[in-house]
Amino acid sequence: MKIFTCIKYVPDTSEAEVKLDAGGTAVDSSRFSFDINDADNYAVEESVLIKEKYEGDVTVVSIGPKNSDVMIRMAMAKGCDRAIRIEDDRIASYDPLMVARVLAGAIKDQEFDLVFTGCMAEDYGQAVTGVALAEILGIPHAAYVKKVELEDGKLKAHRELEGGLMEVVEITTPAVLTIQTGINEPRYAPIRGIRQAQKKELKVVNLDDLGVPADEVSAEASQIVLEKLYIPVVESKAEIIEGAPEEKAEKLASILVKGGLL
Amino acid sequence: MGNVLVLAEHRQGELRDITFEMLTLAPSVAEALGGEITVLLLGNEIDQMAEKIAGYGVKVLVVDDPLFADYNSDKYQKVLSALIDDLKPKLVMVGQTAQGADLAPALAVEKNLPYLSDIVGLEVEDGAIKVTRQFYSGKVNARYAFKPADTALVAVREAAFEAAAPSAAGAVEKIDSPLKEDLDYRKFVEYIEAEIGDVDITQSEILVGIGRGLKEDKNLPLAEELAAVMKADLCGSRAACDAGWLPSDRQVGTSGKTVQPKLYLCMGVSGAFQHVAGIKGAKTIVAINKDPNAPIFAEADYAIIDDLHKVVPQLTEKLKELKG
C-alpha cells in the first residue's frame, strides 16, 4: 500500500486574539504558535495505521517554509517514510485550487494507492484541497472520512455527514480521502524518534523541480483575488456581566435563578 | 444574462435547510446580475420536494431517475457539468456541507471555474461578484473578488443566512438525466445512524457546553459540577469531543447534533460556526470565554468575559446557595 499524505503547517489561533498588520492585508502571526493542521495530524496517523496493518510506505507532501521541517520530521518519527517539502514563493497559497495543482505535480508520476489530506485546514477553513486534488489526478475521492475499511482490495470510506450520520461509500483505488478529525488517536512522536527521522529522506523542491509551470499556480493563474482582511465586529446583543470573577458569578447565578431560567 | 443556478440539497427524503438558505441569498444576486434563478433537484421520486421548492418563485429543473436515488458526488458533478454548459449561469451555488464540499472543488477543477467555499456573504458591485468568507474560525473576515469568468462557483455556509419563506408559485420542469448509466468507481453503500448514548442532548432542556478552553479532561469536573447544580446535560464542541472529554453523541454543531434547549450555558467555546450552527435553536445562551472577540459572544444573551477556571467554580457555589 503506497500512500501520499499531504500536510500543512498552520498557526494555532484557537485561543489567541488575532490582529492584522498595519496594511490590513495580512494577519500578524508573530504571537502564534505553529503546528501541523489538526485534521492533517489525523491523516498522518491514519496513513501510518494503514501502513502498519497492510505494509507499504508513506510519503509526506507539504508546501511550506523551512520552519515546517520540524512538523515533517515529527510525521516521519511517527512512521512516515519520506517527505517532499515544496517551497516556492510563486505559489498562490491562498487559493486551494492552486495548492491542489502543486500537490498533484508532486504526486502524479509516482506509484500510489491512496492519498490522504486533512478535510479542512484550521487557518483558511476552505475544505477544498483534497477533493480538487482528486479531480486533478483523475481519481475517485471521498471527503470527511471518519473510518477507512480496506477489504479484498475494496475501499469503503465512512463519510461523516451533518448530525453524526455516516454515509458509507465504496470507491476504487487509487483514491483521495480527506480525513476528518477524531478518526483515530494520533500518537506522540518521541524526540529520539524525531532525531532518528533525520536519516529519512526529506526532499526540498520548487515548482521547476516538480515540472509544474509557475504560471499555472501563481496569483496570475488563480481566478480569485483576496481584496482585504478585516476583524469582524462581534455584534453582540449580549448583556455583558462585569466585575471581579466572583461578582460575575454571583450576578449570573442571580440572573439564572431569579430570571426563572433554571 | 446573469442567471443563478442553485443545487438543492436533500437527504433521506427531506430537503435540507441549506436549500432554503441559498434561496434567501439567490434572489438579490440574480436581480443584481439581471438574471433568473434556477434550482436543480436531483433524486428519485421527488415530486413533492420539487413542488415545495417551486413555491419559492423559482424554476426547478428536476432529474427524477433511479440513478439518483442516493447522493453521489460524482454523479451530481456530471449533471452539473452538463447543465453549466447548457445554461451558462453566471453563478452556481451549492451548500458548504458534507455533500457540497465533496462535490464543488472537483466541479471547479473540471470546469475551470473560479471557486470560493464556505462563504458567509455575497454581493454584486457594478456587476462584479464579491464574496466574504472567514479565516481562523471566524476571527478574521476576508473579502474576495472573482476574476472575470463566464461562470463562478460558491459553496454557501450552513446557517449563515436565514431560510427564506415561500413566495410566489414557480415552475417545475423535468429533464432527462444527462447521466445514462451508473458509475463503477463510486457507489453508495449505506447510511449508519450515530448511536444514541444514555442522554439524547437534542431533547435536553438545559445544556452546559464545553469547548477547547476547558484545556484538559481533568477540568471536566468543573463543568460536571455546574451541570449537576443546573440539572443540565453536558455537551461539547467538536474539539471537546475529539479530545475525548465527551463521547461523540454529545457533540453539538454541524457535524454533531442540533440542539434546542431553553438554556445553553457554554464555557471555553470560541463559537466556531460549526458549533454555533447547532445552537441556533437555543432560547437563552450564556457564554463564558476569556477572548473578548470570541464569535460566541455574537450569539450570547449573557456574556462573561473572563477565565472560565476562575468564574465557573464560583458560579457553581453561588447557584448552590441560591437554589438552597
Next chain:
Amino acid sequence: MRGMKMTTENQTFTEKFDLLGCIQCGRCTGGCPVTVRTNLNVRRFVYDAYNEDLLEELSRVADIWDCTACHTCAVRCPKGLKPLEVLIGLRSLVVESGKTEPTVRDALESTFMEGNPWNKPRATRNDWMEGLDVIVAEPEQKVENLFFVCCTIAYDPRVQVTARNIVNLLNKAGVDYAFLGTDETCCGSEIFTLGEDGLFEMLIEDNTEMLNEYQADRIVALSPHCFTTFNTHYPDLNKPVIHYTQLLAELLEQKKLAFKDGLEKKIVYHDPCYLGKQSGVFEEPRSVLKAIEGVELVEFGRNRERSLCCEGGGGKMWVESESKIERLAETRVKDARALEADIIAAACPFCVLTLDDAVKAEGFEEEMRVAEIMEILGELEVMQEKPSSAQEVED
C-alpha cells in the same frame, strides 16, 4: 556528553536503575504517600522490572502513572536507590511507543515546539510582565541575580502573581536582577518525570547553552521544580542556582529588605517536595514568613522531610488517577483546617494549584486560603532597609 548518552542507551534496565542493589526491604512502598489512594506498589515494580521480558507488560500497568515523583521513596531507601525512577523508566517505554495519553502527548509536543508544556505560544511567555517595570536580561550584561520564572508561573493566571509580586519587591528593595526573555524554556522537570528522556536531554543541552551565555552570578528559580532540576540534572551549568526564598532570606538577613506592615494571621507552611525533601531547603521559606510581624507560623504534623506530597509533581498535572479516594491535597487542607490556619503558604506553583483545588473541594474557602509566599508578601508594604553596614556591602 554524547559518550555518556551512548552508555546510558546501551545499559540494561537493571543496570540503569541498579535494580540488583535493591534488598526488597519495602521502605519505599511503606513511605509512599499515594498508596493510601492508589494501588501503586513501587517495591513490587522494582522487583518485577528485574525481568526484562516483563518490562513491556509492566509499562502498560496504569499504576506507574500514579507516582508524583515526590522522592519519599528515594529519601527512605537505605541503599540510596531511587525507586521512583524505575517507574519513570517504565513511562519512558510508553513514550517511546508513542501511545501516551493525549494530555501527555500534547504537553510533550508543546514543550518540544514552544518550550512550555501548556500549549502556549513561546511569543506570549512574558505576557505576565505587562504593566510592570521589569528588567529583561541581555546575555552580555552583568547581573547578580538572573531569574528563571517557570512555565507554569509564566502562563497560569492563578500563579503569575508569584512573578509579578517578586518584580515589585526586587524593584523596591533595589536588588540587582534581570529576568530572562522569551527564550526561557521549560527546565524539563515534568518532562523527565513523564518519561520523555530524549526531550529532557535536549532541554538540558539547549538550556545549559542558553543559560551559560548570561553574565550572571547566579540563577534564581521561582519554582522548586526548576530549582531542583537545574541542581540535579544540569551538570554543565556554569553558575549556581538558588530558590527565590533563599534570596529573600538572604536579603532579610543582610537587612536589605523588611516588611513595613504586619499580618495578623495564622499561617501553616507546606513544604513542597521539590524544595524540601529533594533539595533540603526547609528554613528559608519559614524565616521569610516569620519576618512578617504578627504572623503566627504553625507546623503540619508532617513537615520538612515528612511533608505530605500535594500530588502536583511527577507529571500529574497531565495525568489523572482513576482513584476516587480523597486526594492528598485534600488531606493536607483538612490538616490545615484542624490547625485553624488562615493561610496555607506554599512556595511552588503546583502546590498552590493543587491545594487551591482542594480548598474548594472541601468547601473551606470561607475559612482559609492558599497563597504562594510571594502572594502574601505582595500584600505588604515593602521597604528597603538601609542601615549603614548594608549600604557599604551594596556599594
